[in-house]
Amino acid sequence: MRSLIRGRMAWVLAAVAAILVASLGTGRAASPPSEINIGTLYASTGPFAVSSESEYRGLQFWAEGVNKEGGVFVKAFDKKIPVKITAFDDQSSTSTATTLYNQLITQNKVDILVADFGSVLTSVAVPLAAEHHMLLIDPTGSGANFFTQKTDYLAEVSLPASSVWPVPLALFLLDHKIQRVAVIFGSNDFDASQAETLKALLEKGKVSPVYFHAVPTTESNYQVLLHTLAASHPDAVIEFGYAGNDISFLRALASSGLHFDMVFTVFPGQLFDLLIKNVGVKTLSYTLTYPTAPLVTYEKVTNGLNTADFVAAFKKATGRDANFLDVAGYNAGVIIEKMLGTATEFSQLAFHSALMEMSGNTTTLVGDFKINENGAQVGELLPVAQLQPEGRGLKIVVVYPSDKATGKLVNPAPRR
Amino acid sequence: MPSARPDQIRQPPLRDGIILIVVLAVIFLVAPKVYGNQSLLLVMMTFVALAQGLNLLYGFTGYLPFGYVGFFGAGAYGMSILVLHAHVPAIPAVIGGGIVAVIFGVILGPLLRLSGAYFSIANLATAQILLLAVANPSLTPLTGGPYGLKLQQVFAPGAAYLTMLVIMLLATVIAVYFRRSRFGLGLRAMTDDRVSAEMAGINIVRARLIVWLISAAIAGLAGGAYAWSISVYYPDAVFGTNISVFAIVFALAGGVGTVIGPIVGAILLYALYNAIGITVPQYFELLYGFLIVILVLFLPEGGLSLLRRRGVDVL
Numbered sequence: 001m002r003s004l005i006r007g008r009m010a011w012v013l014a015a016v017a018a019i020l021v022a023s024l025g026t027g028r029a030a031s032p033p034s035e036i037n038i039g040t041l042y043a044s045t046g047p048f049a050v051s052s053e054s055e056y057r058g059l060q061f062w063a064e065g066v067n068k069e070g071g072v073f074v075k076a077f078d079k080k081i082p083v084k085i086t087a088f089d090d091q092s093s094t095s096t097a098t099t100l101y102n103q104l105i106t107q108n109k110v111d112i113l114v115a116d117f118g119s120v121l122t123s124v125a126v127p128l129a130a131e132h133h134m135l136l137i138d139p140t141g142s143g144a145n146f147f148t149q150k151t152d153y154l155a156e157v158s159l160p161a162s163s164v165w166p167v168p169l170a171l172f173l174l175d176h177k178i179q180r181v182a183v184i185f186g187s188n189d190f191d192a193s194q195a196e197t198l199k200a201l202l203e204k205g206k207v208s209p210v211y212f213h214a215v216p217t218t219e220s221n222y223q224v225l226l227h228t229l230a231a232s233h234p235d236a237v238i239e240f241g242y243a244g245n246d247i248s249f250l251r252a253l254a255s256s257g258l259h260f261d262m263v264f265t266v267f268p269g270q271l272f273d274l275l276i277k278n279v280g281v282k283t284l285s286y287t288l289t290y291p292t293a294p295l296v297t298y299e300k301v302t303n304g305l306n307t308a309d310f311v312a313a314f315k316k317a318t319g320r321d322a323n324f325l326d327v328a329g330y331n332a333g334v335i336i337e338k339m340l341g342t343a344t345e346f347s348q349l350a351f352h353s354a355l356m357e358m359s360g361n362t363t364t365l366v367g368d369f370k371i372n373e374n375g376a377q378v379g380e381l382l383p384v385a386q387l388q389p390e391g392r393g394l395k396i397v398v399v400y401p402s403d404k405a406t407g408k409l410v411n412p413a414p415r416r
Numbered sequence: 417m418p419s420a421r422p423d424q425i426r427q428p429p430l431r432d433g434i435i436l437i438v439v440l441a442v443i444f445l446v447a448p449k450v451y452g453n454q455s456l457l458l459v460m461m462t463f464v465a466l467a468q469g470l471n472l473l474y475g476f477t478g479y480l481p482f483g484y485v486g487f488f489g490a491g492a493y494g495m496s497i498l499v500l501h502a503h504v505p506a507i508p509a510v511i512g513g514g515i516v517a518v519i520f521g522v523i524l525g526p527l528l529r530l531s532g533a534y535f536s537i538a539n540l541a542t543a544q545i546l547l548l549a550v551a552n553p554s555l556t557p558l559t560g561g562p563y564g565l566k567l568q569q570v571f572a573p574g575a576a577y578l579t580m581l582v583i584m585l586l587a588t589v590i591a592v593y594f595r596r597s598r599f600g601l602g603l604r605a606m607t608d609d610r611v612s613a614e615m616a617g618i619n620i621v622r623a624r625l626i627v628w629l630i631s632a633a634i635a636g637l638a639g640g641a642y643a644w645s646i647s648v649y650y651p652d653a654v655f656g657t658n659i660s661v662f663a664i665v666f667a668l669a670g671g672v673g674t675v676i677g678p679i680v681g682a683i684l685l686y687a688l689y690n691a692i693g694i695t696v697p698q699y700f701e702l703l704y705g706f707l708i709v710i711l712v713l714f715l716p717e718g719g720l721s722l723l724r725r726r727g728v729d730v731l
Contacts, residue, residue: 045701088693089700094653096693098646099456103694106452123564123648127571128455145566145648187551189650192562195553214553214562217652 032077032346035084038063038336039110041100043121046092050243050274051325052117055139058322058329059114060085061314062304062337072337076346086110090121098124105132112137112351114332117325119143119162119189129153135348135355138375139332140325143189147376152352154375157335158328158366161376163193165290166240169264170201172384172400173236176411178262182211182234184225184249191217191240194266198238210234219245222252236262243267247278254283261412264288268387269295269396270324281394284387286413288399291385292324293366295396296404300363304334307365331366338362386410428731433592436676436731437585444581455645458577460686461584462642466663467670467678468587469634474664475672476594476603477624479528482536482660483543486524487517487632489655491639493550496565497558506570510579510640517636520546521629528624540657547655564650567643576645583637590630591675595731603627604673662686669711671718675731680719 042056043049063083066072071082086108090097097116101124104110113129114137115122122141129136130153137155138146142162146154173181181202185195192214199209210232215225219241226249229237237260239249246265253263268275269289276284297307305313310330314322335355342354355371360379362369370379384400386409397407444461448454466488474480494516498509527538550559559565594600606613606620614620639654646653663682670681685707692703715721720730 091700093656093658094646094649095459095462095656095659099453099459099690100693102453102455103690106454120650120652123650123653124646127568127647131571131573143563145563148566149568187548187553187562188652189563192553216548216551217562 032074032079032081033111035082036072036074036112036340037084037086037108037110038112038114039086039104039108040114041088041090041097041104041116041121043092043116044089047242047244048092048117048121050271051140052092052121054323054325055117055329055332056087057318057320058314058326058331059139059333060329061317061326062330062333064317065313066333066337073341074343074346075341076343076350090116092121094120094124097121098128101125101128105129105134111346112336114336115139115141117141119146122146126154133348135351137332137336139328142377144193145189147372147374150373151375152349155335155352155355155371156375156377157369157371158331158380159377160380160382161378162190163197164378165382166194166198167201168381168400169238169288169290169384170198170205173202174205174207175400176409178236179207180210180233180235181207181238182229182232182236183209183238183240184211184213184215184222184229185240186217186219186242186245187214188217188242190242191245191266194240195238198240215245217242217245220248222249223256226252226256226258230258230260234260236260236264238264240266243271243274247275250275250279250283250287254279259413259415262288263413264384266290269382269385272396273321273323276394281389281392284394285389286410287387289385289387290382291396291398292382293327294322294324295385296383296398298363298365298367301365302361302363303338304330304364310365327365331364334364335362335369428595428729430592430596432731433589433596433675436679437588437592440588440679441581441585444584448577454573454577456690458573458580458642458645460683461577461580462638463662463666463686464679464682465580465584465587465634465638466659467667467682468584468591468675469631469638470663471667471672471674471678472587472591472594472634473627473631474667475674475677476600476607477627478607479531479624479628480536480664481539481631482657482664483539483541484631484635484663485655485657485660486539486543486546487520487635488639488642488659489543489546489550489651490520491517491636492643492649492654493559493565493639494636495640496560496567496643499567499570500565501558506572506575506644507579509570510583510637510644513640513643514633514637517632517639518629520636521632525625525628528621528628540660543655543657543660547651550655551651559651562651564648564653565643567647570644571647573645576641580638580641580645583634583641586637587634588675588679590634591678592731595675599623665708669708669715669718671720671730674718674720677718677720677730684719 043052067082071080074081088100113134115125119141126146139158142159144163185191211229246267269291293307294311311322339354343350360370368379383398383404385396385398387394388397399409447457491513495509495513498504498512551562553561602618666682667678671677
């Protein structure tokens with residue numbers, strides 16, 4: 001009797017084992033999804049709305065483009081699959097963003113997670129993505145805090161880490177033997193990390209800033225600060241801020257009657273039309289900036305549209321002139337497309353391996369894609385450009401590094 | 417300023433309070449097993465705790481703290497600094513965050529000399545000053561300055577969730593005590609007629625300072641647990657004025673001066689906030705704004721006033 005029971009148990013165990021093996025086998029050969037679900041957030045209101053909506057628009061433009069051609073090629077299934085974007089509005093709030101990122105991961109079960117614009121709204125996604133073993137595609141969250149350790153779950157795709165942004169700027173200042181540099185910056189990770197990097201590099205070149213001052217991110221009155229700064233008699237004034245800060249700073253500079261030989265601000269190179277509209281051609285003339293696509297163009301790309309083609313196609317599709325953040329959103333899509341076309345399995349770790357494989361041999365409309373093991377973008381270095389008058393408008397003249405220069409620096413800038 | 421109504425003065429039975437606390441605990445213990453978005457549930461508990469902490473102050477003393485988020489941020493930073501610099505384990509550090517908020521409460525105690533809008537505006541200003549202080553680059557070695565803080569070494573969302581649950585229940589227990597005790601009755605008497613209450617032997621200065629510090633401690637504890645749960649954050653994330661605004665709206669929507677009002681207000685409105693945000697994000701502002709306007713127009717004393725009008729005694 002006992003042996004009979006043992007015999008039956010053996011059969012039962014064998015059957016269970018067979019079912020398990022069969023189910024595991026089924027898991028490996030999962031059927032392709034009907035669509036690739038890409039989850040992201042955008043902000044329709046609040047301080048990040050302008051930038052966030054642009055970035056989202058760029059991603060949508062990419063998705064519409066690939067869907068017209070039947071979807072993206074997914075190597076793991078050896079076929080094209082349409083793309084669906086699931087997007088929620090976080091209203092520039094980190095607490096709302098936290099719950100919505102979690103919603104995308106746990107309820108919508110998205111295949112690919114894309115962060116909202118900027119470091120603040122990306123910050124809450126970084127630990128959540130790691131907790132749920134999801135690869136976070138980070139278009140523009142460049143805060144140095146994110147990239148402090150090796151990770152398989154984070155990849156910055158459309159901008160270099162903010163701590164490396166001012167490297168060419170510092171070399172440019174040292175190269176031009178600018179001795180008296182004043183730096184004014186917003187009290188946030190994005191601006192302060194640029195300011196600290198610039199200061200460290202200048203000090204390495206034996207130049208100590210004559211003025212180094214942080215202001216609240218919400219600062220909108222630069223009048224008194226400008227006069228204080230002018231008292232240090234700088235040869236160059238560097239202002240690191242968000243778009244709103246840059247506008248307030250440049251307006252205050254125009255109305256103060258002060259003149260500096262060299263002025264640098266960040267956002268004319270990213271949101272050129274917005275700055276022109278709010279500040280005017282005259283005030284922006286001879287200002288230095290980091291030029292980003294589409295203001296600088298990359299003709300030869302390995303994936304996606306090149307910069308000029310993107311600008312034309314985007315204008316045709318949306319009726320808008322593309323800015324950098326439209327480009328950044330589109331570029332995130334292009335990187336995702338190549339990642340899916342490279343990954344041999346449809347899993348988050350395989351996606352990350354694909355990105356590492358692509359790193360260093362991929363060029364898109366924002367430059368060379370290269371990420372390190374911490375997920376930081378180190379390939380797309382930003383040159384220095386000057387906005388020089390041309391007719392009734394302004395043209396972007398890249399002035400540094402010399403191998404990318406498209407014209408000569410005007411220094412000192414003529415009085416406005 | 418809320419005035420005590422006869423049905424509020426009647427002390428509700430202890431049994432109601434115990435049932436409420438048990439129901440609340442069961443809901444939030446079971447919810448993550450049914451609904452996977454634990455972050456949403458955690459933020460919901462955070463707002464219940466904050467609305468309740470604000471209710472203790474505004475509902476029982478009449479002081480409306482627009483800068484209540486200052487204590488929340490102080491707790492978040494207190495907790496984080498203890499973890500990062502003193503290597504204190506997370507749970508004691510959360511308690512430390514509450515203590516830091518109480519210390520700030522003591523420092524800001526003189527604000528209670530003001531009243532009405534003056535108090536609210538001064539309180540808002542202090543929260544902004546705290547934000548600017550922690551975000552100052554000169555304090556980077558201590559507070560992380562503008563670069564924010566990263567608590568990856570103690571990141572444990574499950575434990576942070578349970579901690580927030582305990583804090584929310586603690587806030588509710590204190591609110592039940594306020595509703596049932598002579599101390600709470602004294603506070604409401606003080607709110608209605610300060611001079612008469614003082615004549616009746618209530619030590620007004622001591623009573624309102626105690627409530628102020630308890631309210632600060634709840635916000636500080638909630639801030640500590642919140643910082644633990646998100647683990648990477650910038651100063652704006654824990655000092656944002658919208659946190660105060662949400663807590664005030666949720667408490668007022670449910671009904672201040674009660675125990676259940678802020679809980680109902682926070683849970684319903686935050687759930688609605690997310691439901692609209694997730695289903696029709698393009699109409700989010702319109703729908704949510706419309707709801708708030710309806711609430712203010714037709715239920716200015718909070719949702720629970722509907723029950724009171726029908727003679728139901730609300731805890």
